[in-house]
Amino acid sequence: MPRFKRLLLVLGSVAALVSALLGGGFLWLWNSAKVSTAGSVEFRNELAVPPLAPSTVRADGTRVFRLEMQSGSTEFRPGRPTPTWGFNGDYLGPTLRARRGERVEVQVHNTLGETSSVHWHGMHLPARMDGGPHQPVGAGGTWTARWTVDQPAATLWYHPHPHGETEKHVQRGLAGMFLLDDDVSTGLALPSRYGVDDLPVIVQDVKFDGAEFDHSRMFLANSGSLGKEILVNGTLAPYRQVHDELVRLRVLNASTARIYTFGFEDDRAFSLIGTDGGLLERPAELDRLQLTPGERAEIVVRMKPGERTVLRSGPWAGGEAWEKRFSGGDDSFDVLQLRAAPSLRPSPALPARLGAVDLPDARQAVNERHFELKMSGINGKKMDMGRIDEVVTRGSTQLWTLRNGGDATHNFHVHDVQFRVVEVEGGRPPVELRGRKDTVPVPKGATVKLAVRFDGDSDPNLPYMYHCHLLWHEDRGMMGQFVVVDPAAAAGRVPGAATGSQHPAHSAHRGH
Structure with missing residues (x-):
């Protein structure tokens, strides 16, 4: 019995040590997963345009x-x-x-x-x-x-x-x-001199392994490769001197996996004037704006002579703790410093109205399609280059319901069209999702409804894509394809592809 007790004591000590090591290791992983450059970037490089x-x-x-x-x-x-x-x-x-x-x-x-x-x-x-x-x-x-x-x-x-x-x-x-x-756009009093008061802002996150890019992924992340530094137009730690009171930033999230929540370090308001597919009906005042990979936004910020401010990305507003920590939702970055010249050219006030926005009307939808989004595929199927997943009739408006299956945060991009976001979780979409959109966020467990109008060319044999624009998800198979056909016409046959078998069109789901 004394020998047995000693064995139990040793085993208990070993178990406690292993538990402590595992707990310490996880605590280290948890703490080291969070990345922040906010307040620490020395803006030393002039922004390339x-x-x-x-x-x-x-x-x-x-x-x-x-x-x-x-x-x-x-x-x-x-x-x-x-x-x-x-x-x-x-x-x-x-x-x-x-x-x-x-x-x-x-x-x-x-x-x-x-x-x-x-x-x-x-x-x-x-x-x-x-x-x-x-x-x-x-x-x-x-x-x-x-x-x-x-x-x-x-x-x-x-x-x-x-x-x-x-x-x-x-x-x-x-x-x-x-x-x-x-x-319409050239007739409005908007900042419009490219590279002067109208700046492209192509945002990418990168990390380096020595001199080369490091595209590895943290094994706990489910989003794809995440970087630890920010490039804007290919420039690290960028600044831009501006000479006008109003500056238009055309912001593109060109990262493959990272989601940004843009705002300014001093919490100043800015005007959102455009989304993916064009101008809004009227400017909307915001102080934060989230963009998932592939999304764009046009914002206008007011500057005062001699001041400096930093465009910054902060943590996600929502999401659950595990995914936020390991898929970038807790991260913060200084993105771009704007430096106002000692004297600035006066800018006219933004127009109160930018014009009518051409968007599909959900009341005209002739049918509804459902898309379950998971990393394992869309509607339970991985992408097959030879399979037509959806057949839509030219000239029709449809209601597309997107449901995130709950395994990761996704977004959804549809080729060729600009759609209307009708609902987000049963309610009216926020202002940044009310314009013309081709890419929309779909958070874990959420449901998003789109009105989509197909008024372009028909081609029964060549498809367009719809897919998650977190590109690791897309490459793993989160993509489908649809063809647009004339009324009463049938889909054709997708040309053979080396990466997918060829299937007759009659095996695909049909709709009008």
């Missing part, structure tokens, strides 16, 4: 751009070159700009050592020009996209969309803005 892409105009009026996907090297920190990818340069790409009604052509040449693609995120255009996984551009190959711009002025962007490889290609630097103008 992507150049406007040169273009030529043919005799028939077509505006022609050329993009070359290429590998290169970028010194984000002096003397430490990082291997990167870019369009027409080593990192990111130029800003394309066109006007409503223009016919545009973009010639894409891929000089990378692997297949990629270029998707025009937020653009309304035929499926064969969409630049999704069904329009690959092989190594050394060229692809030309042509379409007529037929949507309001907006801040859009372009990025790769190769099936199963999107996260990697975007992380390496392949992204750029695509700005659209129209008669």
